[in-house]
Amino acid sequence: MGPIWPSYYGNCRSLLFMIDASNPTQLSAACAQLLGLLSAEPLAEAQVLILFNKTDLPCYMTVEEMKSLIRLPDITACAKQNITVADISARTGTGLTEVLRWLQDTHGAG
Numbered sequence: 427m428g429p430i431w432p433s434y435y436g437n438c439r440s441l442l443f444m445i446d447a448s449n450p451t452q453l454s455a456a457c458a459q460l461l462g463l464l465s466a467e468p469l470a471e472a473q474v475l476i477l478f479n480k481t482d483l484p485c486y487m488t489v490e491e492m493k494s495l496i497r498l499p500d501i502t503a504c505a506k507q508n509i510t511v512a513d514i515s516a517r518t519g520t521g522l523t524e525v526l527r528w529l530q531d532t533h534g535a536g
């Protein structure tokens with residue numbers, strides 16, 4: 427999918443980037459995609475929400491270890507964008523309140 431993403435950059439005000447926290451083998455590829463998005467000029471002003479999904483599933487690596495492995499604190503500190511990070515489970519609803527609050531704060535009327 428990555429190669430066609432730039433065709434959607436125009437008029438993009440917010441970016442939700444979902445990482446599968448149950449599958450660390452995809453982590454380096456996800457990180458490379460994320461860095462590409464964050465450095466894309468048309469997305470410089472975008473509001474960014476990074477979601478670690480599937481946190482209900484057991485995994486040999488914790489979400490904190492994954493964040494550390496991709497140096498997420500450095501990524502969020504160095505990015506031009508305003509970045510929020512949330513740990514969620516689309517299955518159980520964990521983190522849903524935080525995501526809805528982000529949507530409201532970012533795009534909500536009034």
Ligand SMILES: Nc1nc2c(ncn2[C@@H]2O[C@H](COP(=O)(O)OP(=O)(O)OP(=O)(O)O)[C@@H](O)[C@H]2O)c(=O)[nH]1
Binds near residue numbers: 483514517518
């Ligand atoms: N347990 C769990 N399952 C989830 C969650 N969110 C989505 N799924 C399930 O995950 C499946 C889709 O994700 P993936 O299989 O990773 O699909 P994909 O990312 O398109 O494909 P891959 O590139 O193979 O990872 C569906 O069966 C969803 O029901 C979650 O938070 N927890």
Ligand SMILES: [Mg+2]
Binds near residue numbers: 446
């Ligand atoms: Mg997947």
